[in-house]
Structure formats: structure tokens, C-alpha cells
Amino acid sequence: MPQTFNTPADYVDAAREMADAGRPVLARLLAEEAADRTPAPDAAARILAEFPGRSLRQEG
Template identity: 60%
Template sequence: MSPRPFDSPSDYLNAAREMAETGRPTLARLLAEEAANRTADPVEADRIRAEWLGPNHRKEQ
């Protein structure tokens, strides 16, 4: 079975959760950041960043 492509921010967040659970926090953070970047709603994107990346994360403008 081939891996399925990531089509939505939720796919990236699911993968981030899996990486966090398996002890790969750096990959989890990268996936969460990509989820936030792909989220159309700026409020939701900020929530994802706050939850996964912390208050010191620099968001691209």
C-alpha cells in the first residue's frame, strides 16, 4: 500500500500527532507549521501555531 498524499491541514496535523507520539518532535513541529501555513482561516492558523509551536514562533508575514 502506498502512502496517501496530504490533501488538507488536518492531514498534516494528524501526521504531526503521530510524529509527536513516536518521539519525533522536530518533525511534528514542521508538520504542524505546514498545517498552519495551509489553513485559510488566520484565527485557526494562529491557534495551531500557539498549540504546536509556542509563543516564540515567528510567523511569516
């Protein structure tokens, strides 16, 4: 069954799956997306703290 991404929790769940699968970069990117979609700054900070690392996003 395909994964759907409708809420920040969906992104966090996918990030945890990627971390468990040994894909920390993808996990961090998914966590950053979850944090961006989370309205509460303290909750967003907790999400990012669970998946440490620097951002690899290419904004431009």
C-alpha cells in the same frame, strides 16, 4: 497504506503522530505546513500553539 497530504488536517494528523512518536521537530514542521495551508489566521494560530517551538525552516 501511505499517508496522503491533501488538506491542512492531513498535516495536523501527521504532526500529532510525530509528536506521539517522540519527534517534536518533525511535528513542528508539519504543523507549520498545516498552518500555512489554513486560510483562517485564528485556526492557524491554534495549530501552531498545539506544537510549540521556534521555526526551524530554512527559507531562502
